[in-house]
Amino acid sequence: MGFEQEAVTSLMTCMRRKRSKMQRDMVRGNHGEPFVLHELMLRGTMTPSQVADALCASSGRVSTLLSALEKKGFVTRDVDPDDRRVVHVNLTPAGREKAHADLDEMRDAMCWIFSQMGERRTREFVDLLEEFATYMSICHPGKPRPTPEEVREAFAERAGSGAEAGEGPAAGAETAPEAGPGTESGGGCPMFGA
Known part of the structure; x- marks a missing residue:
C-alpha cells in the first residue's frame, strides 16, 4: 500500500471514529437548523428550493425543517405578493441572534482546539x-x-x-x-x- 492509500484510510478512519459531539449535534441533533440559519444570515432571503439546494436535501425534508424553525420563531415564510407560488424564507431577529450565537460557540470551540495545538x-x-x-x-x-x-x-x-x-x-x-x-x-x- 502506497502512502496515498494509507493516508486515505487513516483520514477516513479518523473522520468515522473521532467525530466530535459538536459535529454530531450540527449534523443530526439539530437536524441542519444551524446550517439553514447560517445560510440565511449570509445570503439573506431565500426560497425553500434554494435552501434545499444549499442543504442538499429533499423539498419535504426542508419543509419539515423550516416548519420547526418557524415554530421556534427563527424564520418566517412569506408568500411573494407578485407571485403567490413563490415563498420567501427570512430570518427573524431571534433567528439572526441564534445564528450569531451558534457561530460564536463554534469559533470558541475551534479556538480552544487551536490553542491546544x-x-x-x-x-x-x-x-x-x-x-x-x-x-x-x-x-x-x-x-x-x-x-x-x-x-x-x-x-x-x-x-x-x-x-x-x-x-x-x-x-x-x-x-x-x-x-x-x-x-x-x-x-x-x-x-x-x-
Whole structure:
C-alpha cells in the first residue's frame, strides 16, 4: 500500500471514529437548523428550493425543517405578493441572534482546539487544509485527473483570492506545487475513484 492509500484510510478512519459531539449535534441533533440559519444570515432571503439546494436535501425534508424553525420563531415564510407560488424564507431577529450565537460557540470551540495545538501547528494545519481543499476543488470522481496546468491555475486562483481577501499572514505568497505523480490525468487518489 502506497502512502496515498494509507493516508486515505487513516483520514477516513479518523473522520468515522473521532467525530466530535459538536459535529454530531450540527449534523443530526439539530437536524441542519444551524446550517439553514447560517445560510440565511449570509445570503439573506431565500426560497425553500434554494435552501434545499444549499442543504442538499429533499423539498419535504426542508419543509419539515423550516416548519420547526418557524415554530421556534427563527424564520418566517412569506408568500411573494407578485407571485403567490413563490415563498420567501427570512430570518427573524431571534433567528439572526441564534445564528450569531451558534457561530460564536463554534469559533470558541475551534479556538480552544487551536490553542491546544499551538500556533506553528495550527498555521501548518490551515495551510495544508487550504492546499487539500484546492486539490479537491479540481479533482472529481469519475473524471480525468487534473493536468499540471489545471493544478497551477487552481493554485494561482487560490493565491489571488487570498491576496484580495487578505487572508492569513502569507496570503497570496504561495505558488502551485510541482505536479507530482497524482496530478497527471488518470493517476490519483483512490478516494475519488480512478
